[in-house]
Amino acid sequence: MAEVTASxxxxxxxxxxxxxxxxxKALAETNGDIDKAVEVxxxxxxxxxxxxxxxxxxxxxxxxxxxxxxxxxxIVEVNSExxxxxxxxxxxxxxxxxxxxxxxxxxxxxxAFLAEKWDEDPSKTVNDELSSQIAVIGENLKIRRFEQxxxxxxxxxxxxxxxxxKAILVEMTGDRTDASRECAKNVAMQICAMSPKYVSQNxxxxxxxxxxxxxxxxxxxxxxxxxxxxxxxxxxxxxxxIKKEMAEICLNDQVYxxxxxxxxxxxxxxxxxxxxxxxxxxxxxxxxxxxxEGLEKKSENFAExxxxxxxx
Numbered sequence: 001m002a003e004v005t006a007s008x009x010x011x012x013x014x015x016x017x018x019x020x021x022x023x024x025k026a027l028a029e030t031n032g033d034i035d036k037a038v039e040v041x042x043x044x045x046x047x048x049x050x051x052x053x054x055x056x057x058x059x060x061x062x063x064x065x066x067x068x069x070x071x072x073x074x075i076v077e078v079n080s081e082x083x084x085x086x087x088x089x090x091x092x093x094x095x096x097x098x099x100x101x102x103x104x105x106x107x108x109x110x111x112a113f114l115a116e117k118w119d120e121d122p123s124k125t126v127n128d129e130l131s132s133q134i135a136v137i138g139e140n141l142k143i144r145r146f147e148q149x150x151x152x153x154x155x156x157x158x159x160x161x162x163x164x165x166k167a168i169l170v171e172m173t174g175d176r177t178d179a180s181r182e183c184a185k186n187v188a189m190q191i192c193a194m195s196p197k198y199v200s201q202n203x204x205x206x207x208x209x210x211x212x213x214x215x216x217x218x219x220x221x222x223x224x225x226x227x228x229x230x231x232x233x234x235x236x237x238x239x240x241x242i243k244k245e246m247a248e249i250c251l252n253d254q255v256y257x258x259x260x261x262x263x264x265x266x267x268x269x270x271x272x273x274x275x276x277x278x279x280x281x282x283x284x285x286x287x288x289x290x291x292x293e294g295l296e297k298k299s300e301n302f303a304e305x306x307x308x309x310x311x312x
Contacts, residue, residue, distance in 0.1 A: 016176060039169065063075070071155065073103060168192050190258075196249055198251065204246070
């Protein structure tokens, strides 16, 4: 049997774009014959997948999986190249399976997750199944991120917005009742709409607060009218503006969007539900995913593309 060298693996990887281990296996299977190894990778859909790997995958969907008792949940984002595929039933069904796998995984990062066995077919890895889906669907796909929540002293509730454009998990401490679940769902919808960064001010980094105060102080110094005010007044102005900012980025301090008086905070809303139902209830943490956030989306000019195809 011919020896499979690092150089051979490198050459095959450059030719097909397939993963290093896939190339090594293909070379071993074909006794070091690179041409036959390319065919093996193509047959498995791995080479075809690799050719699409340079395309920007910034569409897609976010999905969640929550156990029946609400104790374990996962959230994932899987990207595609086009919105058309993102709405395809075959794709959304696949993403649901990825979410189910993420709810059981012990992986701590995306690389470990991709390397683990695919639950539905242990002969494959998660990455193998991803490559198979790319070959079938015909677009570059990417499992971008995942997170898992385990509630020890409470439960997890979820919310999916517009078919997966946004997904939220919120972990609550306390009793899991119909009333508390409805409350948690409303909180998840709040998170979806208002994009808080923290649950409460206790989570806000003190260095961040100090930096914000310095920025506000410099703004005041640059305003001649405000800079002339007494130091005590300036300090009060800074504290007032910090409080306003905290009310925007801290979930408990945000105005509850469904509040009838337009004044009730999210924290007050949760406390009112707990009191009315004689239960224990509080927000512990949350995860908010929005499809494609932070990714550069592909910008295409259809007229230019047509002209290019026609050789104009």
